[in-house]
Amino acid sequence: MSTKRTAWADVPCPIGRAIDVLGDKWALLILRNATVGMKRFDQFREDLAIADNVLSTRLSRLVDARLLVRVPYRDDGRTRHEYRLTAAGADLLPVMHALAAWGQRYTEAAEPAEPMTLIHRECGHETNPGDKCVHCGRTVDRQDLAWLRPWRSPEPVPLAEPVTS
Ligand SMILES: [Zn+2]
Known part of the structure; x- marks a missing residue:
């Protein structure tokens, strides 16, 4: 083991x-x-x-x-x-978002970059972690979210769905 x-x-x-x-x-x-x-x-x-x-x-x-x-x-x-x-x-998502927010606030990149943001895929706007999109007000599930990390790609990347067993 x-x-x-x-x-x-x-x-x-x-x-x-x-x-x-x-x-x-x-x-x-x-x-x-x-x-x-x-x-x-x-x-x-x-x-x-x-x-x-x-x-x-x-x-x-x-x-x-x-x-x-x-x-x-x-x-x-x-x-x-x-x-x-x-x-x-998959349930670590809030932990990832908390780490992102903490890292954004208290640590610095060697090369300044636009911050990581959370995108509501349906409306295409930035939102915050939570049940509802802060832009359009619709209910947001995991499959509706994407991470935009501008230092990696200009395109938001959808979140992976967990395997259901
Ligand atoms: Zn929205």
Whole structure:
């Protein structure tokens, strides 16, 4: 088993238990990328510039913790696996948004960039995390949202839907 149990795995404090699962920069960066639809080992490796063995260990841990699920797919006659968000992994969205807001406020990029924004896909305008679009007032579900990260792309990227099992 690649799951490493620590002294924090079953403490009464839920923040402590969550950090036991998530308190590693790679875990959160992998989950950030999975949130915008990244699925394949090679894509994570390239985007994160992470060593194969480190990525492999982190993906296994996230699968063991049931934040990602390993799903087979056929590629050129071979079976390969991709990594998709579970409902628990997808439920980190408010955490990602809180990290984005905190990072925007309290940290600085080496090269100044336009901030990350949340886009309501239906109306195409910026909104805030929440049940209703601040621009058009309509109810907003996960599938209605996209992340606009101008330093990466001028196009907003829709959020990945979790695998339903
Ligand atoms: Zn809207």
